[in-house]
Amino acid sequence: MQKILLDEFLSKLPLFSSLSPKAFAALSASGRIFTLKSNQTLYYRGDMAHSFYVVLSGAIRLVDYTPEGRVAHIKLYGVGDCLGLLAISGAYPYPHGAEAIEQTQLFALRGEDIRQLVLTYPEIGLAVIDSLVVHIQEAHHRIAKQFAERVEQRLATALLHYAHKFGTPIDDGISLDVAISQQSLADFVNTTLESVNRTLSQWGKNGWVRVSRGHIDLLDVATLRTISDGEPVQIG
Incomplete structure (x- = not known):
């Protein structure tokens, strides 16, 4: 994906849309684009969370394992979705694994890089907090629906x-x-x-x-x- 198209795509996402031009440019420039093949693993459960990702094309599924050893599919992420935000909080392990359902292009941002950018652009930190709150609310809503x-x-x-x-x-x-x-x-x-x-x-x-x-x-x-x-x- 060309840089101008990438910036246009990212600027429409909630995590990026509220940023000033300087903060957006700094955040966009710190990431990288890469591609996973179908069924290729992005990360395993227990791996240290070093990056978070934006899905540019394709789809990613979160996976875990039941006590019987069966693979359980937890959630699907499609174009425009962000995953792995835990990486921004510090050195924590991923609670689930993630793999590509089909050929998938991702934009990756290192958590360490974002933490440094927050020192210069505090608005990035606020945008990250807002995104984390949305993820938590969605998780709580999903759990409530399962019981009700x-x-x-x-x-x-x-x-x-x-x-x-x-x-x-x-x-x-x-x-x-x-x-x-x-x-x-x-x-x-x-x-x-x-x-x-x-x-x-x-x-x-x-x-x-x-x-x-x-x-x-x-x-x-x-x-x-x-x-x-x-x-x-x-x-x-």
């Missing part, structure tokens, strides 16, 4: 979230333009694979979604929003 909502609500909310991040309009709905397995969905909404499979199968019969191997199309977004909101749905 039915599986169907959580699943509909997850599909709508993915549609917003990765959706591509098609003739009869929205195609999720990223590989998402039913096990990944189960991990994300904190339920079993069987529950996700059963729910998607019924929604497919109702004409609300279309499911194929590793791919999902949303055919009735309005109904999925109704389910996500916890409202009753009339069938037939």
Whole structure:
């Protein structure tokens, strides 16, 4: 990505949009761009957090391991998302691993470099704090939903979230333009694979979604929003 295009892209993101021209230029100049291949690891759980990243293209998933040794998919990051903000706080280990779902381009900023820039441009520190608060609020909201909502609500909310991040309009709905397995969905909404499979199968019969191997199309977004909101749905 050319420098002028990179700056235009970054300037629209919440972390960068409030910065003065000098602070923005200093922050942009301190980063680097690199590319991961599909399924390539960005970092492992327990690695020291030395950098945080902005997704320029592609997608990254956070992964962890269950007590049985199974890989669990925690969260997906798409274009414009930031991850690894923990690196700015100091020498802490990453709590989860991260890997590319497909070929992915990232903009990396070293936490140590940002900490030095904050001494010259305190506004960068305020922008980082704001971003961390948003991440914490999103995490709390997600945890609250897992305890307060039915599986169907959580699943509909997850599909709508993915549609917003990765959706591509098609003739009869929205195609999720990223590989998402039913096990990944189960991990994300904190339920079993069987529950996700059963729910998607019924929604497919109702004409609300279309499911194929590793791919999902949303055919009735309005109904999925109704389910996500916890409202009753009339069938037939």
